[in-house]
Amino acid sequence: MSRQESSVTVELPDGNTLDVPSGTTVEGVAYEIGPGLGDDTVAGKLDGELVSKADPVYDGATIEIVTPSADEYLQVMRHSAAHVLAQAVLRRYPDAKLATGPPTEEGFYYDFDGVDVDEDELDDLVAEMESILEDDLAIEREEVSIEEARERVAGDPYKEEILEDLASGERGADEDIETVSFYSQGEFSDLCAGPHVASTGQIGAVDLREIAATNWRGDEDEAPLTRVYGTAFESESDLEEYWERKEEAERRDHRRIGREMDLFSIPDHSPGCVHFHPDGMAIRRELEEYIREKNDELGYEEVWTPELNKTDLWKTSGHYEHFCEEDEMFHWEQASARTESDEGDEYGLKPMNCANHVHLYQRERRSYRELPKRYSEFGTCYRNERSGELSGMLRVRGFTQDDGHAFVRRDQIQSEVTRTLEVIDEVLDDFGLDVTFKLETQPDDSFGDDALWERAEEDLRSSLDALGEGYEVEAGEGAFYGPKIAADAEDAIGREWTVGTVQLDFVQPERFDLNYVGEDNDEHTPVMIHRALLGTFERFMGVMIEHFAGRFPLWLAPEQVRVLPLNEEVLGYAHRLKNDFHADGFRASVADGDDTLQRKIRRAHDENVPYMLIVGPDEEAAGTVSVRDRAEREGRDVDPDEFREHLRAEREEKRLDPDFLDE
């Protein structure tokens, strides 16, 4: 292929290539393809990166044209909406200093200094923004020299900083930069790489969500800023739909449902520590039993080790150093007045279970024939998470992991990890959860040498490949002792939470000097695999509550069947039915208060009971029941034995929704 100085070649999404004169912009390429496309061009993507339509293309780039029908359009529009917000804020607060205002997954935000708004004023700001949209101001791009840009941003400390970073090539700029771009609309102008829509009128609908505080560059030591969150959509109806989704997320909030269904509480006297109420514990017990079965299948031996250890243990393992750096370990010197010794011993609450399992491994001399040696434990750990991090059951200080450690030979790593991943996949599938695997690699504060890390990451990669489900890589997110695979489940609000994990650890076996006697009669160092299928019972239950919105599958439901007697005459029949369910291990009750039937039904629905059995004199006489499920379906003249048999199957197969009344 001959390539001249004056032309560049770009690759189009369909795989074809196009030669255009050097310096041609994204928009120029679009016109080259077709005038209609050119007219529609809003922005472009060069090698996947969103750029302005005025950006020149470069040789070898893969180019995509962003038009109003593209997914990226929303992002562009929201970026423009952020500018409109800044413009509106400046109209009301002329002295405000602008920091940054990017689009986000859900909308956009803009950070300001010198703005003191409260939630009540958001409506006024929205009105101001809407008037800017109505004015349909043209959004214009301007390329200016660094020198001129300096003059323009003079007195705006944050913009000055951004500009200087750009000028010195620090913020991702790969070449010397001579010019920067400004975007302006009406009296407003902002240093910005773009891209943007052509005019403010093209932003369909905007709204502001909330005010939050942040710091310049997200750094606590930097200046505090006020962040205003908003969102924008192409139409009012899309915006309304968005708010409905937010409301749905709020209705599903596990803290709200947990209180309403009386599942758990986190009292002020133990922040970050979940108290499981009887109904919440019923769910946890099911989860525990389920995981025990899985652990049995995987060949784990269940153990229990204490929460309290001397910190010496954690100093050997490296946890002490790691956790104390962030002040995350609960530890103290225990005064020893009784022994009159000068110094007390230092104790701590375990932040992880692994060191205790190492002790169990280490107690005996191990042969290669014993490996993999696997210990599992529902171990309760404590970490002193910073107060601002705590969040219901999802982020806590005291938590119980469905933990397990496998001590393996190097040649066993891949099959062991793959098998564990398969089971995690299977487990999360039983809950109907979408899961994404992430490979998290060596962090900055890692222990152990790089060659070990490389090898460990390679092992995990090949296990993930063997699983064949695809995965994402998160660089630098691994544990300090080894890389890990995180199984992330998505909650109702679209947040992803790490539930299961598999972590490789070459470091602790060395620090504890673990070994086994190999076939060759020499000592070898085993590798530790840390893993959890659900992660922690606390977090997993929180995710479950939101995922099911409190409408748990039969096997997890705190109350599975409620018998609703029509009147006092049939109380005896109702209780006999309930006792039959109890005999089958079901959680069942009789609504024997003096409420009306309608009221009893209403309550059972409010409490998300999967099945209601309504019985009156007719049913008693016929020896039948009337079944109603929480999806408001009804079935009359049902044989109770047949129903119970169905229930056993529904429970056993962990079906997600009551299906006795399915057609």
Place this chain on the structure above:
RNA sequence: GCCGGUGUAGCUCAGACUGGUAGAGCGAAUCCUUCGUAAGGAUUAGGCCAAGGGUUCAAAUCCCUUCACCGGCUCCA
């Protein structure tokens, strides 16, 4: 931890700006009602207004401190 907000009955919230006897709905208890597929009626009980300090003749209300929670930032299972 940082920035902002909130804390009143078991729950959801009025009352606070402008200091002057603490309110409602739901829930609970009791009684009436004995009911056929999402709220029958009446009565009663429930609060050291998060905790501590201050201002004042007087504080749920104004000020300060602490604690907890919520939303972000940052950090993690």
